[in-house]
Amino acid sequence: MVQTPSPKIPQQTQKASSLVPVGPVPDNPGGARVCHLDQHLQRPSMENPQKTEVVLLACGSFNPITNMHLRLFELAKDHMNATGKYRVIKGIISPVGDAYKKKGLISAHHRVVMAQLATKNSGWVEVDTWESLQKEWVETAKVLRHHQEKLEASGGEQRDSPVLERPGRKRKWTEQRSEVSQKKPLEPQRKDVPRVKLLCGADLLESFGVPDLWKREDIANIVGSYGLVCITRAGNDAQRFIYESDVLWRHQANIHLVNEWITNDISSTKIRRALRRSQSIRYLVPDLVQEYIEKHDLYSAESEERNVGVILAPLQRNRAATNSRTTTA
Numbered sequence: 001m002v003q004t005p006s007p008k009i010p011q012q013t014q015k016a017s018s019l020v021p022v023g024p025v026p027d028n029p030g031g032a033r034v035c036h037l038d039q040h041l042q043r044p045s046m047e048n049p050q051k052t053e054v055v056l057l058a059c060g061s062f063n064p065i066t067n068m069h070l071r072l073f074e075l076a077k078d079h080m081n082a083t084g085k086y087r088v089i090k091g092i093i094s095p096v097g098d099a100y101k102k103k104g105l106i107s108a109h110h111r112v113v114m115a116q117l118a119t120k121n122s123g124w125v126e127v128d129t130w131e132s133l134q135k136e137w138v139e140t141a142k143v144l145r146h147h148q149e150k151l152e153a154s155g156g157e158q159r160d161s162p163v164l165e166r167p168g169r170k171r172k173w174t175e176q177r178s179e180v181s182q183k184k185p186l187e188p189q190r191k192d193v194p195r196v197k198l199l200c201g202a203d204l205l206e207s208f209g210v211p212d213l214w215k216r217e218d219i220a221n222i223v224g225s226y227g228l229v230c231i232t233r234a235g236n237d238a239q240r241f242i243y244e245s246d247v248l249w250r251h252q253a254n255i256h257l258v259n260e261w262i263t264n265d266i267s268s269t270k271i272r273r274a275l276r277r278s279q280s281i282r283y284l285v286p287d288l289v290q291e292y293i294e295k296h297d298l299y300s301a302e303s304e305e306r307n308v309g310v311i312l313a314p315l316q317r318n319r320a321a322t323n324s325r326t327t328t329a
Helices: 037-042 067-082 108-118 140-153 167-183 202-207 216-226 238-244 246-250 268-276 287-296 313-328
Strands: 019-024 033-036 052-060 086-095 125-127 195-201 228-232 255-259
Touching: 052 067, 052 140, 067 086, 067 195, 067 228, 067 255, 086 108, 086 140, 108 125, 108 287, 140 195, 140 216, 195 202, 195 216, 202 228, 202 238, 216 228, 216 246, 238 246, 238 255
Parallel strands: 052 086, 052 195, 086 125, 195 228, 228 255
Antiparallel strands: 019 033
16 A cells, blocks of 8 residues: 655744744745744843843942942842843942042042942942042043943953052053053944943932032933932932922933932941041941051041132032133123
8 A cells, every 4th residue: 555645844843832933934835934932032022121231330439438338239229120121230439539629538549448348248349440540520420431431442341340450550441441442432322331320319419409519511411321320318309309400300211219218327427427536437337447447547637627628629610610601701
């Protein structure tokens, strides 16, 4: 008896449960669209878009750094990750330079070392010294741009950014970065490169309203081009301040407000006051920071008088610019 051969089934259509339609198959006359299921799962869907990687940047005096400063990073990371849209991959602490001229501001070298000690056991928060080593005060918008360009230049690779460097070695990185910039033009807004966002407390958000402390174009640049992750405290009406500011209202989608439900009122000012009065600061700052402060006798009545009578750098610069425009007009 001659057996009638069964119709030949194209190899691509076998194991239908492991295939999904994606494109025409040349030897399929019906033009069926098939592919392997694992290939389909590798492609992001509309229901599960690819998350944006975020680097949190905190600028400030850190005079000294406290447990609250470190807590801000954890709160912000939890909030951003919980949105399902972002994935925080790194935190950067950037102490301001001595040229900021804030009252009671001790040497940037000591503040950087304390920040490095505080983050010694952190797996994702690090310290960058670039801002602290500048001879002149650097606007926050420029610090954000520096770190975003650094990511762009490295193609988003995190193994080289940032590097915990001692002040005396920072110039070497600056030279290397200059060489990279000359060889490879930056490509802003690349989707595969992490985005830098400014991490701050509600007090910084409210400081946008202090006359001459910020340039209007810098505020628009910070919230529009980068974005804020703002930790709010009880008594801070951050949402109302956004409502009362046209520029913040325009970019409110780029401002992430994080409620601090477990309140913590630790501040550098209170730490310095306690030290001047020979009171304990244990459990308010990391143990290594406390040991460093005691070893070098950093804070005293004399250190608190540093820069007394000196106009804060941003106020001095912005007022000079305002006066210059007024005179020209």
